Amino acid sequence: MEYFVIGADGKKYGPYDEKKLTELALAGRINASSTLIDAESGAGILAVNAIDFAEIHIPPSVNEGYNNSTYMSKKPISKKTNNLIVLSFIFLIFLQIIGVITSAFAIKNAKREGSDTSLATVALVLNIFVLVIIVPIIGVIFYPVFDIAREKSRHTTCLSNMKQTTTAMAMYSSDYNDILPDSKNWQEVLKPYVKNDNTLNCPEKKNKSSYAMNDTYSKVNINDIKNPADQILIFEAPLGTTHGTLENVNINKHRISVGYCDLHAARINPYTIVPKKNK
Numbered sequence: 001m002e003y004f005v006i007g008a009d010g011k012k013y014g015p016y017d018e019k020k021l022t023e024l025a026l027a028g029r030i031n032a033s034s035t036l037i038d039a040e041s042g043a044g045i046l047a048v049n050a051i052d053f054a055e056i057h058i059p060p061s062v063n064e065g066y067n068n069s070t071y072m073s074k075k076p077i078s079k080k081t082n083n084l085i086v087l088s089f090i091f092l093i094f095l096q097i098i099g100v101i102t103s104a105f106a107i108k109n110a111k112r113e114g115s116d117t118s119l120a121t122v123a124l125v126l127n128i129f130v131l132v133i134i135v136p137i138i139g140v141i142f143y144p145v146f147d148i149a150r151e152k153s154r155h156t157t158c159l160s161n162m163k164q165t166t167t168a169m170a171m172y173s174s175d176y177n178d179i180l181p182d183s184k185n186w187q188e189v190l191k192p193y194v195k196n197d198n199t200l201n202c203p204e205k206k207n208k209s210s211y212a213m214n215d216t217y218s219k220v221n222i223n224d225i226k227n228p229a230d231q232i233l234i235f236e237a238p239l240g241t242t243h244g245t246l247e248n249v250n251i252n253k254h255r256i257s258v259g260y261c262d263l264h265a266a267r268i269n270p271y272t273i274v275p276k277k278n279k
Contacts, residue, residue, distance in 0.1 A: 001018065163263075187200050
């Protein structure tokens with residue numbers, strides 16, 4: 001099956017098959033909320049309904065915080081570029097340290113030989129100036145880039161955790177006649193179904209959240225849920241909240257991870273599920 005992608009510029013790209021859509025997701029060009037058009041029927045759908053974003057490694061470059069969730073016209077900083085910047089910064093520090101040591105030895109040798117030390121002294125002062133003043137300034141400039149890259153890497157881990165959590169929900173319900181766990185103790189009963197307890201927690205540092213189960217589906221038969229692909233089962237809530245309604249969603253973030261009743265996971269704008277809090 002093939003789909004067109006509606007870009008941030010409003011233009012239609014494609015058509016692309018599922019393999020190509022996955023490549024676009026890996027490149028950070030589309031995300032789970034991107035709008036697709038079925039090439040056969042012309043129906044509009046979300047990208048998450050065409051490919052499973054939780055089953056692929058979504059890179060940190062997925063467009064967090066953009067008003068338009070569809071992002072086809074720009075390429076964010078890649079992990080390779082980010083690593084290159086870090087290595088260049090470390091190499092600069094290394095060169096300046098070598099320069100300071102070399103200049104110090106040059107001054108020492110010049111004094112021993114009775115030669116003029118002015119040139120070596122200037123070189124020493126310049127190297128110390130760059131090391132003490134310029135390098136920290138460069139670090140301050142680029143630190144936000146590194147911090148954003150780390151945080152978005154945690155976004156990827158958060159989405160993966162959410163997918164594993166919904167899978168654990170399915171495994172639990174399979175063992176208990178298709179009944180979902182009690183929302184008041186769901187984390188405890190799911191621990192045997194996940195690799196470690198950290199899977200049930202959000203790894204993000206900024207505006208840290210807790211995973212909460214939607215009380216609407218507490219002890220509900222999973223087969224009785226209508227339109228499960230649209231019903232949120234697990235969502236990010238303020239730290240310490242483990243269950244509640246969608247009114248408890250963490251609205252202090254541009255995007256949150258949610259798990260749906262059909263077991264897929266996605267990152268969405270929290271205001272799309274609690275619109276009245278946006279007023």
